Amino acid sequence: MKKSVKILAGITAFVLIGGILWFASGLLGNPISKVLANNTAKKYIDKNYSHMNLNIAEVSYNFKDDNHHTDVKLSTSKDTYFTISISPLGKIQYDSYEDDVTSKNNTYKRINDEYDEKVEEVFEDKSFPYKSNICFGELKEITSKELDDEYTDFGVEYGIDKSKLELDKNYDMNEMGKKYGHIVFYADDEDVSIKRASEILLDIKNILNERNVSFYAIDFTLEKPRKEDEVNQNEKTINIQEFLYSDIYENGLEDRIKENYKKLKKYYEEQDKIKDQQEQIMKEEE
Numbered sequence: 001m002k003k004s005v006k007i008l009a010g011i012t013a014f015v016l017i018g019g020i021l022w023f024a025s026g027l028l029g030n031p032i033s034k035v036l037a038n039n040t041a042k043k044y045i046d047k048n049y050s051h052m053n054l055n056i057a058e059v060s061y062n063f064k065d066d067n068h069h070t071d072v073k074l075s076t077s078k079d080t081y082f083t084i085s086i087s088p089l090g091k092i093q094y095d096s097y098e099d100d101v102t103s104k105n106n107t108y109k110r111i112n113d114e115y116d117e118k119v120e121e122v123f124e125d126k127s128f129p130y131k132s133n134i135c136f137g138e139l140k141e142i143t144s145k146e147l148d149d150e151y152t153d154f155g156v157e158y159g160i161d162k163s164k165l166e167l168d169k170n171y172d173m174n175e176m177g178k179k180y181g182h183i184v185f186y187a188d189d190e191d192v193s194i195k196r197a198s199e200i201l202l203d204i205k206n207i208l209n210e211r212n213v214s215f216y217a218i219d220f221t222l223e224k225p226r227k228e229d230e231v232n233q234n235e236k237t238i239n240i241q242e243f244l245y246s247d248i249y250e251n252g253l254e255d256r257i258k259e260n261y262k263k264l265k266k267y268y269e270e271q272d273k274i275k276d277q278q279e280q281i282m283k284e285e286e
Contacts (some may be wrong), residue, residue, distance in 0.1 A: 034059055037068035037086040044084060044092055045072065052080070067093055079106040079167045104165040111171050112139045118173055119183060122211045130190045130200060131225065137215065140182040155192045158216055174214050178245075181215035183208075188225040194261070197222045197238045198253040217242045239264055 007278025038059050045054050057071040066088060073081035080101055084095040089129050100106050119137025122128060160180050201220055208215065222238040240260040247256050 001009075008208050034061065034068060036088075036090045037070060039068040040086050041072070041084050044095075048095075050096075054080075057081070065212060071279045073196040077168050079104075079108060081106060083221075102118065103166070104162040104167070107167055107169075108139070108160065108162050109166075109178065111173070112141075115139045115177060117183065118172050118177075118211075118213050120217075122213055123185070128207070131227070132186050132203070133188070134184060134186040134221075137177075137181060137183045137213075139176055139180045140216070153157055169202060177214035177216070179216060183215045183216065183218040186221045186223065189222060190224065192224060192236050192238060192252050194238060194257055197240075198257055201243070201248055201257070202250060202253060203243065215245055217244050218248075219243070 038056065041056055041059070045056075049218065052074055054072050054074055055077070057073050061068050061188060067085045068088070070084040071081065072084060072139040082095075082096040083094075084092065087093055090111060096166045106175065116137045117133075123135045124130065133256050140159040144163055158180060160176075185204065187197075189196055189200065200222065201218070204218075220239075223235070230270055238257070238261060240257055241264050243257070243260055247253075
């Protein structure tokens, strides 16, 4: 092989290897920066959280913001974990302790996940008689604005005020469900009628009661069966929102569902009008 060819092959290999390393660095981060981030995180923790026995769980690189993110947690706590973001040069960019721990976001997420798991256990059980494309449970969170309002468009205001939660506390999910539980369930059935909606709704309540899963209100939709990921083309659906657990009983149930259904439909029509008016104003201003 001629010397010039060998040199060219060597340069080509060098460029290819360099390109691969550059690409890998772009996705995974510079290993030196990772070590620097780890050391910076340790010093930052010693300075700002010396009263806590925190552990660095993981240091990961995010190519989107070009920062290393250090996951930090307290091994003796379920809710004390947060992230420290560090630049490639070792500068602290962000500390999520206030947002995650002090604000009780972690605590809320833990108990909300626990409640949702209890609801899913019922809905995903093979013995559960109804098919659904969308079904889940949540412990509704109340916003600061809602705390000042006694009523919403669909009933009494309710939800968890996160500031009153306690770190690491074990909450009774049945009691939390009674106060803050919100369930969403889309039922598939060939019979889309108020009568059938009342039958299914009452049955769901009884099944949840048997499984010791409580809730405060439910958003319920009855629609024709559809294929997975397919938009329901059938316009005939029964929708009710924030329908209270206390209102789900046989006597007069169909009338209460009708009232909620009509109220929700009227609300959506009003919102559509507002949207159309806003779009018209924007067009006129162009």
